[in-house]
Amino acid sequence: MFKRRSSLRGPEGLYGWLFTAPMIIILGLFLFAPILMALYVSFTNWNGNGSPFVAGPNAQFVGTKNYTDLFTRDGLTRTAFMQSISNIFYYVLLVVPIQTVIALLLALLVNSRALKAKGFFRTAFYFPSVTSAVAISTVFLFIFGNSGAVNAFLGWFGINGPQWFNDGRGLLNMLLSAIGLDGSKAGWGQHEVLGQTVWQWLSGPSVAMTVVIILVIWTTSGTFMLMFLAALQDVPPEVDEAAALDGATGLRKLLTVTLPMIKPTLFMVLTLGLIGSWQVFDQIYVMGKGNPNGTTLSPAFLSYQTGFADLRYGVGAAMSFILFLIIIVCTMLQRFLLRDKDVRRSRRRQPAVALADQPAGVTK
Amino acid sequence: MSTRVSPITRICVYLALVAFAVLFIYPFFVQIATSFKTDADATNNPLSLIPNPFSMAAWRSMFDPSAAAHVPMTTWLFNSVLVASVVTVSRVFFDSLAGYALSRLRFPGRGLVFALVVGIMAVPGVALLIPKFLMVNYLGIYNTYAAMIMPLMIDAAGVFIMKQFFDSVPVSIEEAARMDGAGIFRTFWSVVLPMARPALITLTILSFQGSWNEFTHYLVVTDGTTGHQTLVTGLASLASGQLGAGTQYPLKLGAALLTTIPVAVLFFIFQRYFVRGANEGAEKG
Numbered sequence: 001m002f003k004r005r006s007s008l009r010g011p012e013g014l015y016g017w018l019f020t021a022p023m024i025i026i027l028g029l030f031l032f033a034p035i036l037m038a039l040y041v042s043f044t045n046w047n048g049n050g051s052p053f054v055a056g057p058n059a060q061f062v063g064t065k066n067y068t069d070l071f072t073r074d075g076l077t078r079t080a081f082m083q084s085i086s087n088i089f090y091y092v093l094l095v096v097p098i099q100t101v102i103a104l105l106l107a108l109l110v111n112s113r114a115l116k117a118k119g120f121f122r123t124a125f126y127f128p129s130v131t132s133a134v135a136i137s138t139v140f141l142f143i144f145g146n147s148g149a150v151n152a153f154l155g156w157f158g159i160n161g162p163q164w165f166n167d168g169r170g171l172l173n174m175l176l177s178a179i180g181l182d183g184s185k186a187g188w189g190q191h192e193v194l195g196q197t198v199w200q201w202l203s204g205p206s207v208a209m210t211v212v213i214i215l216v217i218w219t220t221s222g223t224f225m226l227m228f229l230a231a232l233q234d235v236p237p238e239v240d241e242a243a244a245l246d247g248a249t250g251l252r253k254l255l256t257v258t259l260p261m262i263k264p265t266l267f268m269v270l271t272l273g274l275i276g277s278w279q280v281f282d283q284i285y286v287m288g289k290g291n292p293n294g295t296t297l298s299p300a301f302l303s304y305q306t307g308f309a310d311l312r313y314g315v316g317a318a319m320s321f322i323l324f325l326i327i328i329v330c331t332m333l334q335r336f337l338l339r340d341k342d343v344r345r346s347r348r349r350q351p352a353v354a355l356a357d358q359p360a361g362v363t364k
Numbered sequence: 365m366s367t368r369v370s371p372i373t374r375i376c377v378y379l380a381l382v383a384f385a386v387l388f389i390y391p392f393f394v395q396i397a398t399s400f401k402t403d404a405d406a407t408n409n410p411l412s413l414i415p416n417p418f419s420m421a422a423w424r425s426m427f428d429p430s431a432a433a434h435v436p437m438t439t440w441l442f443n444s445v446l447v448a449s450v451v452t453v454s455r456v457f458f459d460s461l462a463g464y465a466l467s468r469l470r471f472p473g474r475g476l477v478f479a480l481v482v483g484i485m486a487v488p489g490v491a492l493l494i495p496k497f498l499m500v501n502y503l504g505i506y507n508t509y510a511a512m513i514m515p516l517m518i519d520a521a522g523v524f525i526m527k528q529f530f531d532s533v534p535v536s537i538e539e540a541a542r543m544d545g546a547g548i549f550r551t552f553w554s555v556v557l558p559m560a561r562p563a564l565i566t567l568t569i570l571s572f573q574g575s576w577n578e579f580t581h582y583l584v585v586t587d588g589t590t591g592h593q594t595l596v597t598g599l600a601s602l603a604s605g606q607l608g609a610g611t612q613y614p615l616k617l618g619a620a621l622l623t624t625i626p627v628a629v630l631f632f633i634f635q636r637y638f639v640r641g642a643n644e645g646a647e648k649g
Contacts, residue, residue: 015548016471023462023518024477027484030515034495035487041498052498109381114374123635124385127392130631130638132577134596135620138603139391142398142410142613149394149410218388226639279490282579286603300490307494308584317494324491331486 172204463526
């Protein structure tokens with residue numbers, strides 16, 4: 001018997017490698033090797049001419065200069081990079097909590113027992129997530145345009161809507177000014193930190209960036225709603241009944257009974273949102289390209305622009321590696337938060353490993 | 365339970381749901397309606413869902429080469445269909461091949477290969493723009509279909525989904541086939557794959573949707589001229605104002621609509637597979 005088994009297993013070694021060979025070749029050639037190539041380029045000042053791997057006037061080896069300059073050398077590059085970091089910070093700060101709350105709210109609504117037409121609502125909320133980010137951004141360009149639907153709608157109430165895509169004023173700046181803390185002239189606001197004034201660091205998202213934020217929340221909530229819905233449907237009915245017997249209802253039940261039950265999913269949605277938010281690119285490309293005044297720059301878009309438009313591939317690559325590191329740290333955080341999930345839960349509901357390559361619609 | 369829900373609560377729930385549904389669906393109706401408007405009508409009545417006057421100008425611009433403000437829609441469509449089809453077929457085949465090997469075949473290094481697949485899934489796509497360009501350039505395939513297709517032919521997430529699927533299927537049927545003398549590839553092709561239909565459908569949909577909606581990859585491996593533009597990259601250049609002048613909203617939204625339709629149709633037919641895909645995506649690991 002042993003002999004027969006081993007002869008059966010015999011060619012498996014060969015076939016194992018044969019079956020995985022296409023994957024190893026493609027991922028090696030277009031993922032692994034390119035990362036190493038880009039790592040090298042990030043230590044050069046390649047300008048797009050000739051080969052980046054032949055030392056010469058087009059691609060001198062500059063060591064870690066591209067990295068250190070981003071943090072220490074005064075200049076336009078550092079200012080733009082720091083602005084993109086500041087932009088994405090406020091972006092993440094708004095997108096992640098709001099999309100999580102909306103997704104949870106939608107899931108709770110769709111999950112209500114007495115609800116008819118569950119399927120219809122689920123479809124309606126999920127649909128934006130599966131469509132092209134570029135197409136949706138185009139639609140939002142129109143809807144938020146100067147003569148678009150949003151301003152027309154605001155007009156019904158006598159409100160003069162802003163010129164959304166040309167408005168670089170920061171929301172936090174506006175708020176601070178409104179309560180008398182105007183730092184645009186005052187000394188404290190003009191103090192410079194890492195290439196930006198304190199007032200610029202405190203700008204908050206610009207009006208233009210707010211549109212991107214609204215768009216992203218609108219497209220991703222549906223995906224996260226599905227995750228919450230799956231988790232809610234896993235909560236045993238007895239738990240609900242026990243809670244009801246204890247007299248827990250409404251918000252109190254949500255906070256003390258439901259949320260603790262779906263905590264792993266909550267962590268997952270928060271961290272997937274965090275990872276996805278750092279990568280925003282398509283929407284920026286269509287809706288702002290950094291305008292106005294760099295207030296819609298995201299690190300991913302800045303890295304692209306620095307490489308492909310300014311032909312400073314070394315600096316662009318350095319930016320993308322810093323972004324890479326930040327996202328990997330978020331991924332680690334996710335794996336850490338979800339680490340003991342598999343101990344408590346069945347095999348089918350294993351821990352979610354952070355994915356950059358996410359389910360439909362999380363990043364797009 | 366349902367008897368305990370008061371009518372007022374119920375009405376509130378429905379009102380909230382309907383309000384959200386309108387918010388989520390309305391932009392798609394705007395897309396359809398605006399594509400049949402004139403430029404002036406689109407600007408003057410942005411909220412209206414009824415074109416007045418009804419105009420086919422945007423659609424003529426897309427499909428009639430002699431029309432004003434012509435955009436090469438047929439080329440974009442052709443490229444999108446070509447690239448998305450090849451990528452989808454390739455992903456379904458190679459992902460399941462690799463997923464099967466990682467799940468079933470015992471070979472030295474399997475654990476390492478699988479660990480690498482899981483690791484690769486954590487690599488953020490937007491950090492790969494310059495890297496991909498460098499490799500495509502190095503291989504001398506910049507601005508070709510090969511550059512658009514080859515890097516997308518296999519994806520780690522798809523391999524992962526298939527591996528998880530095969531892990532959940534009992535091994536006995538395959539062993540019977542193998543006992544009967546079928547070779548490993550033969551067993552995979554005629555016994556395993558037919559059983560994997562639900563997973564294959566999910567993978568097909570995810571692959572088509574992914575490659576159809578893909579933007580950044582095509583952006584960095586082609587030079588942005590018509591020859592290798594897909595609907596998505598073409599629309600991006602149209603929307604961000606690189607083509608033509610003026611707002612041209614009916615034209616832009618018409619192109620956006622065409623970009624949305626194929627995935628929308630797939631979505632409505634195979635909805636439950638989309639849902640499964642989203643949840644599997646979340647449960648990877």
